[in-house]
Amino acid sequence: MPDYHDDLRLAHVLADAADAATMDRFKALDLKVETKPDMTPVTEADKGAEELIRGQLQRARPRDAILGEEYGLSGTGPRRWIIDPIDGTKNYVRGVPVWATLIALAVAGEDGHEPVVGVVSAPALGRRWWAAKGGGAYTGRSLTSATRLQVSKVSKVPDASFAYSSLGGWDEQGRLDGFLELTRDCWRTRGYGDFWPYMMVAEGSVDMCAEPELSLWDMAATAIVVQEAGGEFTSLNGVRGVEGGNAAASNGLLHGELLSYLRG
Structure with missing residues (x-):
């Protein structure tokens, strides 16, 4: 490598x-x-x-x-x-x-x-x-002063914390019903937004997050951090990579269920 x-x-x-x-x-x-x-x-x-x-x-x-x-x-x-x-x-x-x-x-x-x-x-x-x-x-102040990141081990949606940016965009893609169902079924939801929920997935303080519309520059840096922390980063249709125009990130254990809610 x-x-x-x-x-x-x-x-x-x-x-x-x-x-x-x-x-x-x-x-x-x-x-x-x-x-x-x-x-x-x-x-x-x-x-x-x-x-x-x-x-x-x-x-x-x-x-x-x-x-x-x-x-x-x-x-x-x-x-x-x-x-x-x-x-x-x-x-x-x-x-x-x-x-x-x-x-x-x-x-x-x-x-x-x-x-x-x-x-x-x-x-x-x-x-x-x-x-x-x-x-x-x-994460840390510098390369020499850092703590290794590890995603959570939460394996059930009713125990999971889900983060998102806003409600906008989900309805336009026909994914709002699944999104709302996920927010009702999971333990906790918060609208942190932008880069932050992906970093919290990598840290293990949030278990899954998703956004319905993103550009390549919104995802490239966050994706590698999530993946190297042991998590999954795909499009909402489950395609790995950062060129799908949207994103779903999780600790990996929850990824299949996350996608099943949000596929539309």
Whole structure:
């Protein structure tokens, strides 16, 4: 198996730079916010963080491609860095600390690009999670000060905690009835949203989570962390990988039942 340790170290360096830039503008009274064509917000901090990461990658990994939420795809080749400069921009704009920079490295394979490195850095929460393929998943302040992540061992839906972002989107896909049935049958539900429920699945504090509509940059970094912590990450139709446009994540023991509720 290839060794991705150097790439993981680089991803941490990129996250450190992004953290400094995004925290500098968090809660700034003069923060500039625009509305994109899809009616979602984008701030100067989103653009600035992605530009910063792209600049460092172009120097450190000039042969690698880069895909980012704000500036699209540049470069070609089997290795592709996938960036969401601020996952949770609406929270960022309102001063809610639940947002993160997502940085992943994916390598081309038979079924599209597979994430092999992921860093999820949430500086306003003082948290960071990361993983590299075959090396496990961790959380902590740095590579040398970290705790290994492990998903829960909850095996029954009535004992399980389920997290989601919102009710929006489930009805449009014909999945609302199953979603509501799941919320009634499980032990606990919470609408944490964005990257956070996936990291809690990896930590074992939540047992399963799902979202009906996502982009590649929303999933690449979180997927490898969940998988390396021993969990499952698929589309709502059960396809492994991060190119299905939606996501279901669990501790693995509950995954079949989770999908049966949400298949639509």
